[in-house]
Amino acid sequence: MPPRSRRNQPAHRDGANEAARLATRLQTAGYTKRDIARIIGRDPSLVSQFYTKNKGASFATALREVLTAIETGGITDVPELAAIAARHITRRTTASGTRARVRTKAVLITPTGSGTGRVGAQAIASGSTRLRPLIAEAARQGLRLAFTVRLAKTGYLHPSGSRTDSPGIRRGVIQRADHTEERSYGSATSGGFDATDFARRVDAAAGDVTAAVHQWLTETGRIRPDAEIIYLEVRTWRPR
DSSP states (O other), X not given: OOOOOXXXXXXXXXXXXXXXXXXXXXXXXXXXXXXXXXXXXXXHHHXXXXXXXXXXXXXXXXXXXXXXXXXXXXXXXXXXHHHHHHTTOOOOBOTTSSBOOOOSOOOOOOTTOOEEEEEOHHHHHTTOGGGHHHHHHHHHTTOEEEEEEEEEGGGBXXXXXXXTSSSOSGGGEEEOTTSEEEEEEOOTTTTOEEHHHHHHXXXXXXXXXXXXXXXXXXXXXXXXXXXXXXXXXXXXXXXX
């Protein structure tokens, strides 16, 4: 029999590292890997790598402080725990002592302010965190933004093309054969949305872009509270 692939085997067979042990305690306390990822401001896949690739050493202090806050302080709210964790998370440094770049896909915003980010079902399930840097940078530059969402037709509260909904014209709507529908909200013509406001919404949702967009759509009476976003696109531009 050929040897098993080592790709998915834990880096340490003797036991989980400290980050993994702390994450396990948090899960025992009722938090999911997605919750833990939101608390430390990272993708859930990194939490899984605490177990499979021996990662997470730089988050151990933050996770210990979070557990202390839960067990002795009675704090259970994820955004509050994220604020506690943030005080104990520092960026990696290079050999020369400078801050290392975050290993993630580059956020490309052109000199005209044009930038686009798209995520599908898998990324949406983990909070569309890859879109957070795009929104944050757009807010820093004072840009405008628009977004497109896709969900089941029954999830929308207004018929496609309704002027109560945005954009109010059918050319901003794409019908899909699987009974889902894409709708665009905001444009350069309509002025779009203030990126700073959306960045605040994302921060309030502990970095969960999906939750922030879903909350806006629900608050403004555009979708049903139980509607599930299955595609999300964010576009930015510089206001004239």
